[in-house]
Amino acid sequence: MTSVPTEASASSRPRSARYRPLNAIVTGLGEIAGRRRLTRYLVGANLKRTHADTLFGQLWWVLDPLLQMAVYIVLVTIIFARKTPDYPLFVFAAVLPWKWFTTGLADATQSITTRQQLIRQIQFPKIILPTSAIVAETVSFAFGMIALAIVYLFFRDRITGWLLLMPVVAGAQFLFTMALAIFLSAANAFFRDTQNIERHALRLWFYLSPGLYSLAQIEPSHKIIQDLLRLNPFAVLFEAYRAIIWGSEVSINGTITDLPPGPPDFTALAALSVVSVGLILVSIAIFKKAEPSFARIL
Amino acid sequence: MGLMFQRFRSVPPMPSRPSNAVEIRDFGIRYDLRLTTRTTLKGSLVDVLSRNSGQENHFWAVRHINLDLAYGESLAIIGPNGAGKSTLLLALAGILAPSEGDIVTHGQVSTLLTLGAGFEQELTGRDNIDLAGAFLNIPQKLMDELTPSIIEFADIGAFIDAPVRTYSSGMRARLGFSIATAVTPDILLLDEVLGTGDQTFREKSQHRIRELVEKAKAIVLVTHDLTYVTEFCNRAVLMERGTLISQGDPGEVVQLYLDRTADRKLLNEADAKRFTAEPPSSR
Numbered sequence: 199m200t201s202v203p204t205e206a207s208a209s210s211r212p213r214s215a216r217y218r219p220l221n222a223i224v225t226g227l228g229e230i231a232g233r234r235r236l237t238r239y240l241v242g243a244n245l246k247r248t249h250a251d252t253l254f255g256q257l258w259w260v261l262d263p264l265l266q267m268a269v270y271i272v273l274v275t276i277i278f279a280r281k282t283p284d285y286p287l288f289v290f291a292a293v294l295p296w297k298w299f300t301t302g303l304a305d306a307t308q309s310i311t312t313r314q315q316l317i318r319q320i321q322f323p324k325i326i327l328p329t330s331a332i333v334a335e336t337v338s339f340a341f342g343m344i345a346l347a348i349v350y351l352f353f354r355d356r357i358t359g360w361l362l363l364m365p366v367v368a369g370a371q372f373l374f375t376m377a378l379a380i381f382l383s384a385a386n387a388f389f390r391d392t393q394n395i396e397r398h399a400l401r402l403w404f405y406l407s408p409g410l411y412s413l414a415q416i417e418p419s420h421k422i423i424q425d426l427l428r429l430n431p432f433a434v435l436f437e438a439y440r441a442i443i444w445g446s447e448v449s450i451n452g453t454i455t456d457l458p459p460g461p462p463d464f465t466a467l468a469a470l471s472v473v474s475v476g477l478i479l480v481s482i483a484i485f486k487k488a489e490p491s492f493a494r495i496l
Numbered sequence: 497m498g499l500m501f502q503r504f505r506s507v508p509p510m511p512s513r514p515s516n517a518v519e520i521r522d523f524g525i526r527y528d529l530r531l532t533t534r535t536t537l538k539g540s541l542v543d544v545l546s547r548n549s550g551q552e553n554h555f556w557a558v559r560h561i562n563l564d565l566a567y568g569e570s571l572a573i574i575g576p577n578g579a580g581k582s583t584l585l586l587a588l589a590g591i592l593a594p595s596e597g598d599i600v601t602h603g604q605v606s607t608l609l610t611l612g613a614g615f616e617q618e619l620t621g622r623d624n625i626d627l628a629g630a631f632l633n634i635p636q637k638l639m640d641e642l643t644p645s646i647i648e649f650a651d652i653g654a655f656i657d658a659p660v661r662t663y664s665s666g667m668r669a670r671l672g673f674s675i676a677t678a679v680t681p682d683i684l685l686l687d688e689v690l691g692t693g694d695q696t697f698r699e700k701s702q703h704r705i706r707e708l709v710e711k712a713k714a715i716v717l718v719t720h721d722l723t724y725v726t727e728f729c730n731r732a733v734l735m736e737r738g739t740l741i742s743q744g745d746p747g748e749v750v751q752l753y754l755d756r757t758a759d760r761k762l763l764n765e766a767d768a769k770r771f772t773a774e775p776p777s778s779r
Contacts, residue, residue, distance in 0.1 A: 236630035490593035
């Protein structure tokens with residue numbers, strides 16, 4: 199007879215036992231660390247699912263960001279007649295991480311609700327669902343580097359060693375995205391409106407983040423707006439990606455000059471990472487509190 | 497088992513009887529009607545604004561259940577639709593957490609559920625076997641050992657390497673059944689005896705269930721097919737409206753259930769007659 203370790207121990211714990219946030223966080227982290235095989239299979243399934251029904255298949259991982267870049271080039275350089283040098287690369291440095299952020303968040307948000315049948319049939323740690331959604335999108339972000347290489351073919355003089363810092367910037371974004379994903383997936387189980395609101399909030403968020411423009415391009419008289427934007431995590435991230443991919447813009451007495459690629463703002467990235475780790479722990483605590491209700495409300 | 501019992505020990509002290517596979521104490525599951533399917537923010541806001549948060553928003557699917565299941569026993573749960581049988585089974589499987597009381601299980605619990613619902617459409621049958629194993633937390637090594645027999649039992653030929661999206665519903669059910677029954681649990685939970693696929697596969701699956709029933713140390717079976725109750729089980733409980741009405745010898749409990757069903761039918765018929773016989777009173 200075969201016997202198998204089970205999670206029955208966790209589930210048969212009476213609900214009357216008091217909920218302790220710290221225990222919940224430790225349990226949640228333990229589940230994420232302990233169920234890597236499930237994560238791996240779910241990531242594989244997610245990657246096979248994306249674009250599986252299209253003619254170009256996985257080629258869309260490269261085509262998607264390139265086409266999106268084209269749209270913004272038309273909008274900004276032709277319609278708004280802005281004259282930023284090497285603008286395709288400038289905007290691509292924002293398109294690529296933003297696509298990772300939005301598709302990952304959208305997938306993760308619905309990761310609980312789309313698996314309601316499974317949740318009512320098997321007892322497993324539900325936290326793996328949003329986290330593996332983000333990991334899967336991280337893999338397609340890595341494939342996006344192929345698209346970046348294609349864009350670089352046209353702007354070879356902007357290639358520098360600073361590009362090697364990509365994992366550092368992406369790491370900060372990964373932590374920040376993870377925190378939101380865990381929280382939103384639980385919220386969406388209770389309120390399906392979450393996924394709808396999220397879509398519009400994300401669009402507004404993009405335009406409020408210095409992706410199509412740089413912080414330096416904001417009128418010096420609007421110093422307050424500039425400072426407010428700096429509190430936006432994606433201001434930190436976009437400026438950091440741009441610093442290593444394209445370069446940076448500085449405004450000296452109202453004239454904007456661009457500098458070649460250089461180091462990102464390490465202090466800001468470190469601060470964002472620390473805050474994100476804190477948010478992840480809070481999200482896990484909230485998620486674990488909500489988890490026992492999933493099977494009942496879905 | 498002693499070690500496990502330590503781990504499972506819950507807040508109120510419980511008599512230590514390691515011979516029991518399952519102990520249920522004053523157990524209840526409450527559904528919050530405000531949070532059931534498709535809640536919207538608007539609906540909740542309306543509820544909050546109209547202060548509509550009284551007791552009537554709660555619904556006890558099962559309540560005040562006390563039940564022991566000893567090792568070696570096979571227990572049937574019978575009762576009309578909506579009695580809370582499946583809810584109790586889901587709680588035993590650890591899928592639903594008790595709203596009050598305790599459920600303590602000693603040993604590994606497994607449900608025989610149609611896993612087909614959890615299949616990933618784009619993955620092959622083989623990959624889905626691995627995925628299911630990961631969901632059930634069956635170690636990879638054991639999974640590698642089990643996979644050949646799972647594939648053999650499902651008997652879907654070359655389709656095992658095709659995406660599940662291309663399967664017929666019968667093939668999906670066969671693969672699901674084959675995965676679900678690959679591991680013998682200590683405590684086997686059965687919700688309706690599964691009859692899937694064509695005649696040959698149905699015979700095969702009945703045979704497999706019989707094997708599991710023989711190997712499992714304890715069984716809980718929920719069914720409407722009363723012949724199974726007397727054939728498979730040595731104890732039965734009758735549930736109605738979320739509570740236990742009676743328990744004991746399967747034959748007696750089945751008889752009680754049949755009597756009560758007949759009574760209710762008569763009552764309903766009488767009700768219906770009265771309703772149709774009585775003309776609308778004078779205007």
